[in-house]
Amino acid sequence: MNTEINSRIPVALTIAGSDSGGGAGIQADLRTFAFHCVHGTSAITCVTAQNTLGVKRVDAMATEAVVAQIQAVVEDIGVQSAKTGMLLNQEIIFAVAQQVEALEIENLVVDPVMVSRTGAQLIDDDAVKTLSHTLIPKAVIITPNRYEAQILSELEINSVEDMQAAAEIIHKTLRTKAVLVKGGGMQGDLRGVDIWFDGNKLEILTCQQVETKNTHGTGCTLSAAIAANLAKGNDLWSSVQQAKEYVTTALTHALDIGKGQGPVGHFFPLLRN
Ligand SMILES: Nc1ncnc2c1ncn2[C@@H]1O[C@H](COP(=O)(O)OP(=O)(O)O)[C@@H](O)[C@H]1O
Numbered sequence: 001m002n003t004e005i006n007s008r009i010p011v012a013l014t015i016a017g018s019d020s021g022g023g024a025g026i027q028a029d030l031r032t033f034a035f036h037c038v039h040g041t042s043a044i045t046c047v048t049a050q051n052t053l054g055v056k057r058v059d060a061m062a063t064e065a066v067v068a069q070i071q072a073v074v075e076d077i078g079v080q081s082a083k084t085g086m087l088l089n090q091e092i093i094f095a096v097a098q099q100v101e102a103l104e105i106e107n108l109v110v111d112p113v114m115v116s117r118t119g120a121q122l123i124d125d126d127a128v129k130t131l132s133h134t135l136i137p138k139a140v141i142i143t144p145n146r147y148e149a150q151i152l153s154e155l156e157i158n159s160v161e162d163m164q165a166a167a168e169i170i171h172k173t174l175r176t177k178a179v180l181v182k183g184g185g186m187q188g189d190l191r192g193v194d195i196w197f198d199g200n201k202l203e204i205l206t207c208q209q210v211e212t213k214n215t216h217g218t219g220c221t222l223s224a225a226i227a228a229n230l231a232k233g234n235d236l237w238s239s240v241q242q243a244k245e246y247v248t249t250a251l252t253h254a255l256d257i258g259k260g261q262g263p264v265g266h267f268f269p270l271l272r273n
């Protein structure tokens with residue numbers, strides 16, 4: 001009897017930082033890929049000592065090590081999509097952009113991780129400029145949160161109109177195919193409202209607003225879910241819609257661990273109350 005089973009599976013790559021607390025970064029991305037039945041590969045850019053209360057320490061990987069991880073994955077396994085998260089410094093951002101170009105990585109989702117929802121800056125000032133000029137133009141979509149959208153558009157964002165204006169400015173000035181301005185950091189009824197703009201269609205994505213403090217890793221999870229859906233061959237707009245539904249459901253099953261903001265429940269069908 002032939003017992004060998006060969007399964008074909010789409011492959012996605014995350015280029016991001018490690019979160020020791022397991023809620024965001026590489027750990028959230030790989031769980032999200034696995035949930036979507038996509039084989040997850042990774043290139044780690046930095047190691048954070050982090051928990052639900054915040055980031056205690058960050059150690060950058062050597063740039064050559066980041067490049068080697070990307071090359072090892074793409075040259076042998078091949079990827080149908082990729083996402084970037086915390087890239088930390090100018091040198092790593094520049095090297096990642098070069099690899100995306102050289103290895104012809106398609107379906108790149110850039111989560112321009114710069115500022116956390118609590119307002120903490122996660123990359124240095126020079127890195128913001130390099131991100132805007134080298135990597136963001138290669139993305140099919142970028143997914144800034146409220147504070148990142150403020151930096152990229154140079155607009156103050158307090159209303160849905162501000163979010164829409166920021167999405168239009170970012171699309172025009174940074175030349176990405178699409179922009180999703182995320183509303184997790186907005187106040188009141190706007191919390192959880194995201195804005196999509198692709199040059200033609202300006203859409204408001206709404207969802208059930210989830211009353212929880214446990215929102216750690218929502219942005220990573222959303223961008224990883226978009227990349228997973230793209231790897232499976234879905235178009236960009238439906239990938240975004242499905243990813244939004246996934247993150248909302250995972251939020252409603254968020255995990256109450258640690259003393260601060262716990263992570264979302266990526267594997268909600270397996271969770272018991
Ligand atoms: N309380 C909430 N209820 C519903 N959706 C939320 C809530 N908080 C965040 N989201 C959604 O989670 C996703 C990630 O957004 P956000 O939290 O702003 O990103 P980031 O983690 O990068 O700061 C977005 O789709 C956002 O609308």
Ligand SMILES: Cc1ncc(COP(=O)(O)O)c(N)n1
Nearest residue numbers: 017024025086217218219220
């Ligand atoms: C290593 C790492 N990467 C990204 C984030 C942002 O997480 P969030 O998805 O909550 O914005 C984080 N806190 N740590």
